[in-house]
Amino acid sequence: MKAHARLTACFDGSRTVLRELRSMAPLSLVPRRDTGPEAVVHLVNSATAPLGGDNLRLTIQVGAGAVLHVVAVAATLVLPGPHGTPSTSLVELDVADGGSLEYLPGPVIVTAGANHTAELRGDIAGHLHARETLVLGRDGERPGRLTTTQHLTRGPVPLLRQTLTVGDPELDASIAHLAGHRVMATALMIGEASRAPASGRWWSRTALAAGGTLATSLAPDVVTAQARLEAATSA
Amino acid sequence: MDLAALIIADSRFPGGGHVHSGGIEEAVVRKLVVSERDLPAFLLSRLRTAGALAATFAAAAAHATTREVRSGHWRRLDAEFDARTPSQAQRAASRAQGRGTARAGRVAWPSPALSDLLGECPRPHHPIVLGVLVGVPHDAAMAAAYLAVSGPASAAVRLLGLDPFQVNAVVARLAEPMREVCAHAADVAGHDPATLPAPSSPGLDLFAEAHAAQHEEEVRLFAS
Numbered sequence: 001m002k003a004h005a006r007l008t009a010c011f012d013g014s015r016t017v018l019r020e021l022r023s024m025a026p027l028s029l030v031p032r033r034d035t036g037p038e039a040v041v042h043l044v045n046s047a048t049a050p051l052g053g054d055n056l057r058l059t060i061q062v063g064a065g066a067v068l069h070v071v072a073v074a075a076t077l078v079l080p081g082p083h084g085t086p087s088t089s090l091v092e093l094d095v096a097d098g099g100s101l102e103y104l105p106g107p108v109i110v111t112a113g114a115n116h117t118a119e120l121r122g123d124i125a126g127h128l129h130a131r132e133t134l135v136l137g138r139d140g141e142r143p144g145r146l147t148t149t150q151h152l153t154r155g156p157v158p159l160l161r162q163t164l165t166v167g168d169p170e171l172d173a174s175i176a177h178l179a180g181h182r183v184m185a186t187a188l189m190i191g192e193a194s195r196a197p198a199s200g201r202w203w204s205r206t207a208l209a210a211g212g213t214l215a216t217s218l219a220p221d222v223v224t225a226q227a228r229l230e231a232a233t234s235a
Numbered sequence: 236m237d238l239a240a241l242i243i244a245d246s247r248f249p250g251g252g253h254v255h256s257g258g259i260e261e262a263v264v265r266k267l268v269v270s271e272r273d274l275p276a277f278l279l280s281r282l283r284t285a286g287a288l289a290a291t292f293a294a295a296a297a298h299a300t301t302r303e304v305r306s307g308h309w310r311r312l313d314a315e316f317d318a319r320t321p322s323q324a325q326r327a328a329s330r331a332q333g334r335g336t337a338r339a340g341r342v343a344w345p346s347p348a349l350s351d352l353l354g355e356c357p358r359p360h361h362p363i364v365l366g367v368l369v370g371v372p373h374d375a376a377m378a379a380a381y382l383a384v385s386g387p388a389s390a391a392v393r394l395l396g397l398d399p400f401q402v403n404a405v406v407a408r409l410a411e412p413m414r415e416v417c418a419h420a421a422d423v424a425g426h427d428p429a430t431l432p433a434p435s436s437p438g439l440d441l442f443a444e445a446h447a448a449q450h451e452e453e454v455r456l457f458a459s
Contacts, residue, residue, distance in 0.1 A: 149433070158318035162435035174280030175262050179438040186437075197323050197444055204444035209317035209326060216437055 001049070003027050004057040009039050009099075011065030020061075026050075027058055038067040043105065045076050050116060052081015056089040062126065064098035072106030075135075080113030080144060087115065093122035093130075100127040100191075107133035107183075107222050110166060114144030122152045124159070127191030131229070133222060134184045136166055143167050152190065152212075159190060159210050181218040185225040187233050189213045203232040239344055240374040243336065243365055244381050246389060251335030252382060255328050256390035256457035257281060261442040263394045264449070271401040274391060278384045278405060282412055284436035285325075286383030289362040290420040291431050292316050293379035296366025298424035300348040308428075309355040309363070315428040316360045322440035324447035328459035332361040340368040376420035380413050390457060 005027035008020035016039040023029045026046035031039065043058075050056055062068050081087060095101045110116065122128065136143035145167030152159040166172055173180050181202070189195075194207035203217040217228035242248055259277065262268040268277055292312065299308060320326045337359060340349060352359055352367050359367075362379045369375035388406050392399050423431060446459060 158315055158429065160321060161315070161318045161433040162321070163433045164435045164437065170276065171280050171283065174276050175258070175267060175438045175442065176277075176280035176284040176436040177438055179267070179441075184437055197447070199441070199444040199448050201445070202441070204322075204441045206321055206323045206440070206444055208321055209323075210314065214321045216441055218438065218441065 008061040009066040009068040010063040016066040040069045043072040050087040052085040054087040059092045061094045062099035062101045064096045067100045069102040071104045075107040078114040078116045095126040097125040103130040109135040110143040110146045118148040130188045183225040185229040187215040198235040203228040205232045240369045240378045244378040254458045257387035258439045258442045259387040261446040289379040290376035292362040293366035293375040294372035294420040294424035296363040297372040297375035309352045313356045319433040324443040329360045333359040372424040373421040376417040
């Protein structure tokens with residue numbers, strides 16, 4: 001299945017309006033009503049996406065002055081397709097100077113046999129707060145293959161470029177990757193003053209070189225990972 | 236392999252690399268690495284993440300010395316390495332080693348490319364200055380990839396009193412993955428810096444930050 005969903009938020013002088021809101025199965029964008037000057041859109045994935053063979057794309061644009069929250073209502077299960085066909089997802093973020101986006105896509109669970117490539121590309125002149133949680137397999141399940149890439153820039157300035165490949169048992173358990181944990185959660189804050197580094201046993205917060213803050217936690221389960229991420233962002 | 240690459244990869248090279256453990260001291264403190272048996276997985280994962288990143292940028296810097304690069308190229312390469320190194324502690328360790336390497340390199344291998352690099356980036360990242368000094372993409376990648384594992388391996392010997400023969404054998408068994416990492420680094424060396432690979436190592440980043448915080452409070456043998 002090929003799908004391209006689009007969402008454009010602009011500021012009309014008094015509040016954030018959704019100038020474009022185009023869902024395309026299996027990506028549904030559901031705006032919430034009565035959210036005041038800020039806009040809130042729920043991201044609803046169909047239960048069986050992405051599936052091997054799917055190419056999903058989501059484009060989010062936020063204009064100057066607009067404040068948009070995009071919040072997933074559930075976790076995403078990355079599932080295998082017939083004959084191991086790979087799947088891809090691309091999320092493009094464009095936040096103008098003076099615009100603000102909170103992007104909370106929910107945990108991504110890489111199920112056995114999946115073969116998925118996920119990419120997040122963002123040109124962030126304004127403010128971005130993104131939280132991502134990666135889960136290697138359902139309880140007791142060996143994960144399939146996932147390559148996840150983040151490319152975040154501010155115009156020509158690179159802010160963060162990272163690629164992580166999971167699904168190689170040797171590397172998954174290694175200290176360099178998830179140090180034997182099943183869940184990694186990250187919070188990325190761009191467009192606000194960088195915060196001083198801080199760390200605990202399984203979480204850390206670090207300042208990016210060109211501005212921005214990245215918090216990371218590792219844990220055996222989602223609840224613990226999110227609690228540790230909370231510690232990292234509030235410490 | 237060129238003599239410059241051998242000298243820089245030698246642990247006796249006075250570039251200051253001996254004070255960095257590549258995250259293994261933190262792993263030892265946490266008892267995640269306790270014996271020779273834990274080393275292969277640690278070193279292989281380091282090679283395929285932080286080592287691959289270092290090899291890529293060393294090869295890219297070496298490639299840039301062989302062609303005409305516009306003014307500002309070194310700053311771009313530096314910014315792209317920064318963007319692939321989210322851990323502030325890792326960036327500091329890389330720049331500290333870069334500075335030591337540049338100091339030794341200025342005496343041993345002065346060149347217009349080195350002057351251009353240091354003109355644009357007075358405190359260069361280690362793989363980038365290494366690449367400029369070696370000047371041959373594949374050799375530069377080999378030196379950088381080797382240092383990414385030889386440093387932690389010798390640190391493990393000092394921290395845990397491991398058998399140096401066993402540890403040496405563990406490093407020797409990395410020949411095949413190291414060849415793969417370096418071949419790939421050399422293949423992409425001439426690409427636009429923005430599109431170079433960006434292998435991440437969230438575990439090592441987390442350990443580097445923890446090590447830096449602990450280093451302030453208690454005595455650690457290594458700076459990173």
